[in-house]
Amino acid sequence: MSRATLLVLADGRFPAGGHAHSGGAEAAVKAGLIRGAEGLEAFCRGRLHTVGLVSAALAAAAALGVDPVALDAAADARTPSLALRGASRKLGRQLMRAARATWPSGELDVLAREFPKGAHQPVVLGVTARAAGLGPEDAAYCSVYESVSGPAGATVRLLSLDPFDATGVVARLAPEMDRVVRSAVEAGREAVGGGVDVLPAASGPLLEIGAEVHAAWAVRLFAS
């Protein structure tokens, strides 16, 4: 694998549309659940071990060549919120456009044809990693990092939180991100022979509930 290629894919400036999403932080801020760096850290930690782990495992499995159609269905079952399924497919579609332009590949073309409205973002991410010559660990790292850095960046805008504090939160979570990546890759490898049912299904009830509450607002800063 190329470390430089990993940085290209993981870069927040990679044009995949992630900046428009807060990963549930906007709803949590409005509900008074995030008021500062401490609340942000607890939020990001919970997100990392639930949807972060699940997304990373899906991405790792896709990077290992597990059937993306089965993975997409597994993502549906693990995302009960209609609003979150919509956000994930939208992000998947945007990532697909950027990925096909950056790392043209037959597998990406097949996936795009199979899901014209967008496959789930972690599935597209895993297939993108394959196209870029990256491995399951790289895909899992991109996914896990995004699951934490997304809400941290959004909270800087939502609360005028000091960017140094927000970055400190993300940095403190690094050892836990490493552990989650290891579990995600292990689960992805199990899915190669054992099918998608063995993938983790950890959920955060407040993330699911908050996403539906957020989708019902008339005006919002972030798409999800």
Next chain:
Amino acid sequence: MSTTGVRATARLTARADGRGDTALPVLESHGPLALRRTRGSGDEARVMLVGAMSGPLGGDRLAVEAEVGEGARLHLGSAAATIALPGQGKEDARYDVRVRVAAGGELRWLPEQLISACGSDLRVSTSLDLASGARLVFREEQVLGRAGEEPGRLSSRLTVRLDGRALLDQEVSCGPGAPGGWDGPAVLGGYRALGQLVVVRPEFAERAPEPRVLGEAATLTPLAGPAVLVSALAPDALLLRRVLEEALAGLDG
């Protein structure tokens, strides 16, 4: 010290009897899991799960297996809340529910709460396999700790399959030793009661209910299939039950 806990599997099978009623050809109680047929309404067979002992305790392996045949209607309730308690050893307890519902069959699974008492360690696995055309109402409620008590360790995975394909797959882990952030603003946020209500109906394929906000921490959302899920958090068991009952009444009405 390691102790061997109780191992028990209760089984029941519901079949349409061909005369417009539901028969229970299998109704096997086992150990602490006692099944009692009670008066049902209409063509529905009603069964109560009566805990004959306290528990599950650490080390116990309890399971309930149910099968609902074509055209049969089964309503399962429980007589009291289930309380997960610590065992003498350090082993965790397991509680597995495995259910199959055939096409045209209907299951209403509405037990009382599961309470995770301080010091307990329980893993719950619920696997519901529905054939296409089956109907389901499934409720689960978890309460973290008895009144004024810290919760035990609890993880609960709920998998609903329709025609062999996962429709819902969710796992919640909480209590001491659970992955970080479980009591934070992404997961439980200090709430002490959580519940889910899954309703599967073939007619939802044509028209599923729209997503709805049901309260401060409760929503209804259509799943990717002919089903809806109500997710709710509440400060206590009573308030949680109220939200879930109102949601079910809304769907039944």
